[in-house]
Amino acid sequence: MPSAIRLAKRLYSLDGFKKSDVSRHLSKNNDFSRAVAEEYLKYFDFEKDTLDIALRKFLKQFSLTGETQERERVLVHFSKRYLDCNPGSFNSQDAVHTLTCAIMLLNTDLHGQNIGRKMTCNEFIENLAGLNECENFPREVLKQLYHAIKNYPLEWALDEENEDGNVQSQMRNNDVINLGGNPFLDVPISANAIEYKKGYVMRKCCYEANAKRTPFHKRGWKMFYCTLRDLVLYLHKDENGFRRNQIGGDNLHNAIRIHHALATKATDYTKKQYVFRLQTADQAEYLFQTSDSKELQSWIDTINFVCASFSAPPLEAAVGSQKKFQRPLLPCSHTKLNLREQLTDHEERVMRLESMLEEHRRSPPEKGAKSQVVQNYKEKEVYLNYELKRYRTYTYILRTKLSQYLEMGATVSATMGAGACPPASLAEVDEGLQPMAATVAQHTVGGPETEAEQQPKSSPTSAVNRYSYRQAIYSGGGGGR
Numbered sequence: 216m217p218s219a220i221r222l223a224k225r226l227y228s229l230d231g232f233k234k235s236d237v238s239r240h241l242s243k244n245n246d247f248s249r250a251v252a253e254e255y256l257k258y259f260d261f262e263k264d265t266l267d268i269a270l271r272k273f274l275k276q277f278s279l280t281g282e283t284q285e286r287e288r289v290l291v292h293f294s295k296r297y298l299d300c301n302p303g304s305f306n307s308q309d310a311v312h313t314l315t316c317a318i319m320l321l322n323t324d325l326h327g328q329n330i331g332r333k334m335t336c337n338e339f340i341e342n343l344a345g346l347n348e349c350e351n352f353p354r355e356v357l358k359q360l361y362h363a364i365k366n367y368p369l370e371w372a373l374d375e376e377n378e379d380g381n382v383q384s385q386m387r388n389n390d391v392i393n394l395g396g397n398p399f400l401d402v403p404i405s406a407n408a409i410e411y412k413k414g415y416v417m418r419k420c421c422y423e424a425n426a427k428r429t430p431f432h433k434r435g436w437k438m439f440y441c442t443l444r445d446l447v448l449y450l451h452k453d454e455n456g457f458r459r460n461q462i463g464g465d466n467l468h469n470a471i472r473i474h475h476a477l478a479t480k481a482t483d484y485t486k487k488q489y490v491f492r493l494q495t496a497d498q499a500e501y502l503f504q505t506s507d508s509k510e511l512q513s514w515i516d517t518i519n520f521v522c523a524s525f526s527a528p529p530l531e532a533a534v535g536s537q538k539k540f541q542r543p544l545l546p547c548s549h550t551k552l553n554l555r556e557q558l559t560d561h562e563e564r565v566m567r568l569e570s571m572l573e574e575h576r577r578s579p580p581e582k583g584a585k586s587q588v589v590q591n592y593k594e595k596e597v598y599l600n601y602e603l604k605r606y607r608t609y610t611y612i613l614r615t616k617l618s619q620y621l622e623m624g625a626t627v628s629a630t631m632g633a634g635a636c637p638p639a640s641l642a643e644v645d646e647g648l649q650p651m652a653a654t655v656a657q658h659t660v661g662g663p664e665t666e667a668e669q670q671p672k673s674s675p676t677s678a679v680n681r682y683s684y685r686q687a688i689y690s691g692g693g694g695g696r
Contacts, residue, residue: 216250223254234372237277242285256296267363278372306348313346326368336361408444412517416441417504426498446474475526475545477605478518491515496545523609525549540595558613568603
């Protein structure tokens with residue numbers, strides 16, 4: 216395809232393009248983009264390179280940007296090219312892709328900000344067991360990769376005009392700040408985000424990432440001025456700190472990502488009143504104390520509503536030979552579904568999880584089974600119960616919000632007259648829903664519609680289009696206890 220060849224050449228030589236422009240031309244899910252990516256990768260010679268060296272060459276040439284699925288597509292092209300240059304080095308292209316993503320996440324684990332206990336070499340090797348097409352990767356290869364990433368972190372390409380700039384200059388030109396040197400874990404700039412709730416709270420850390428118990432000296436209660444903006448919970452020392460951070464950049468050490476999180480009343484915690492528990496996708500857990508019961512319910516409802524509305528659907532569960540239970544990786548990007556589609560997806564996942572849990576309970580370990588087998592069984596059951604609880608919560612809150620919206624639309628239509636159109640934004644109906652209204656309106660309706668177009672043919676909970684997603688090929692990042 217001549218046009219794909221020409222574009223690939225211009226992208227590689229940065230002829231009329233910046234490094235930050237390249238990724239979007241390689242990551243689209245269409246034949247032309249795939250052809251461009253294939254031609255672009257031909258400019259890279261990975262022969263006799265170890266996988267980490269090849270990945271460094273690749274990431275030095277352009278900025279890997281976009282949503283998780285888009286970055287995954289780019290890495291698929293990289294994996295194919297690496298195997299073409301080094302036939303027989305691994306069992307398949309999927310195995311190379313698996314190991315590439317594992318390296319990316321290892322880099323974040325070893326060098327990321329606000330990461331607790333670092334992954335050990337043995338854990339890195341164990342996590343990849345059986346993922347080389349049902350075989351193990353060579354142990355020496357994994358050890359070499361681990362120590363290479365530990366000693367020399369991966370570096371990400373920047374546009375030349377930004378290379379000497381500070382965080383504020385990057386904030387002016389981008390919508391995200393990089394967290395831990397890994398573009399898979401970008402934190403949105405709060406100045407560009409919609410604010411849903413703010414106020415003083417007391418916070419206690421119970422578990423760090425990967426369900427590691429928080430050290431005793433870090434477990435105390437601390438007061439913060441908390442702001443919820445999009446899928447990030449920012450914790451500031453006070454309101455003055457909040458205003459300073461709006462101008463000078465947020466303190467990412469106190470930013471809690473809440474994609475696929477769940478907030479619940481901490482009924483089992485009796486030492487303080489008005490406390491809720493927040494469990495995040497990386498298995499961290501926090502307690503928050505509010506001022507009264509009204510604030511307690513408001514924080515819980517707001518957090519769960521934001522999580523339910525904007526968390527991108529997870530990828531399908533991995534299929535492999537390894538017997539150890541692995542939690543799937545949960546995407547941190549925003550969903551592209553509107554609220555009705557998001558609700559449908561949550562309802563479908565509730566049904567799927569109920570079926571999985573029932574099937575799991577029908578096959579308990581045999582008497583006398585190894586302790587590891589029993590442990591894996593228990594871990595999976597706990598995980599399935601938690602996910603079922605989370606998605607039932609998401610389903611309930613979105614169903615309630617959509618029902619309220621439809622009722623308000625019908626009421627306003629009746630008030631304005633039979634020929635009038637309902638408002639295109641919740642903000643026009645009920646100012647009490649602000650500041651949620653602006654974002655909810657974006658995800659609920661795309662603009663003014665007729666009453667017939669807005670009213671669903673069945674209830675808001677009816678099943679519509681179904682969605683399926685490819686499984687993240689490296690586990691260990693998400694889920695609950």
